[in-house]
Amino acid sequence: MEENLSSDYSSKNSLYSSNIENSKTKKEENEKSISFAKIISELLTDICEEGKSNLDSKSVLLKPFISKKIPNISLSDYIERLLKYSKTFNEIMIIILIYLDTICAKHKINLNYYNIHKFVLASFIVAIKFYEDDYYSISYYAKLGGVSKKEAINLEYEFLNLMDFQLFVNQQLYEKYYNNLFSLQEEEDDDIFYDDFNYEDNNKDIN
Numbered sequence: 001m002e003e004n005l006s007s008d009y010s011s012k013n014s015l016y017s018s019n020i021e022n023s024k025t026k027k028e029e030n031e032k033s034i035s036f037a038k039i040i041s042e043l044l045t046d047i048c049e050e051g052k053s054n055l056d057s058k059s060v061l062l063k064p065f066i067s068k069k070i071p072n073i074s075l076s077d078y079i080e081r082l083l084k085y086s087k088t089f090n091e092i093m094i095i096i097l098i099y100l101d102t103i104c105a106k107h108k109i110n111l112n113y114y115n116i117h118k119f120v121l122a123s124f125i126v127a128i129k130f131y132e133d134d135y136y137s138i139s140y141y142a143k144l145g146g147v148s149k150k151e152a153i154n155l156e157y158e159f160l161n162l163m164d165f166q167l168f169v170n171q172q173l174y175e176k177y178y179n180n181l182f183s184l185q186e187e188e189d190d191d192i193f194y195d196d197f198n199y200e201d202n203n204k205d206i207n
Contacts, residue, residue, distance in 0.1 A: 036093045037083055039184050041076040044100070044116060048075070051112035062109065064158045065118040071146070078117055078145075082124050085144055086136065092127050094177050098169055099123045103162045121145035122159035125152065130167045 071078070083093070100123055103109055111119065121141070128135045142152035160167075 035185060036181055037079045038076065039181055040093055040097050041074075041079050043097075043184075044111065044120070045075055047111050048113050048116050051110040062115060064154055065115040065122070067114050067118065070113045071117050073117075073146075075116055075120070079120060082121070082144060086124075086128065086141070088128055088132065091174075092124070092131065094174060094181065095127045095131065095169055096120065096123045097181075098173060098177055099127060099159075099163060099167075103159075107162060109162075117145075118147070118155055119159075121147065121152070122155040125156050126159050126163070126167065129156075 073081070079093075100111070100119060103119075104111060124145075125138070125141050128141075138152050138156070139149045142149045145152065147155070
């Protein structure tokens with residue numbers, strides 16, 4: 001089942017490949033991934049905070065992704081763990097965010113602390129298998145994500161159905177997300193600079 005599922009949607013995107021070729025080194029890209037991971041985990045955490053009051057545990061679409069209790073590991077540490085031990089590239093984090101935005105908008109899904117980890121893991125597995133030339137076994141990603149192999153396969157399958165197997169991300173959409181995240185990163189770096197020198201920040205509302 002694992003191999004058949006992979007072959008159903010595995011395809012290499014020229015956009016993704018060209019971005020990889022333009023990267024200086026894989027190490028540098030991984031460092032950027034951690035940086036983007038911080039911004040993305042903060043965005044998703046804010047969304048989960050908003051979703052605390054709307055725990056739609058009865059939804060058939062959500063059931064495979066809902067944990068019985070909130071995982072002990074923070075979302076930030078969870079994403080960093082996935083990136084660190086999968087040795088993937090910076091672009092994957094952007095693709096994951098696009099995928100999550102897509103299913104939330106399409107299916108009116110509310111992300112919260114009970115489902116966000118499994119949604120992130122599922123999107124991570126799907127994105128890597130669609131965009132990477134080489135990737136680890138589903139057993140490896142299951143262990144990395146803290147679930148059984150059987151559950152990882154099911155999460156992958158359910159996520160693909162939510163996406164209707166439409167995994168291609170066009171250049172315009174990719175660049176929009178990339179630029180927005182890069183801007184957020186720069187704003188955070190500026191905030192750190194001002195905090196270090198005790199300057200009053202009067203420009204918090206500037207995009």
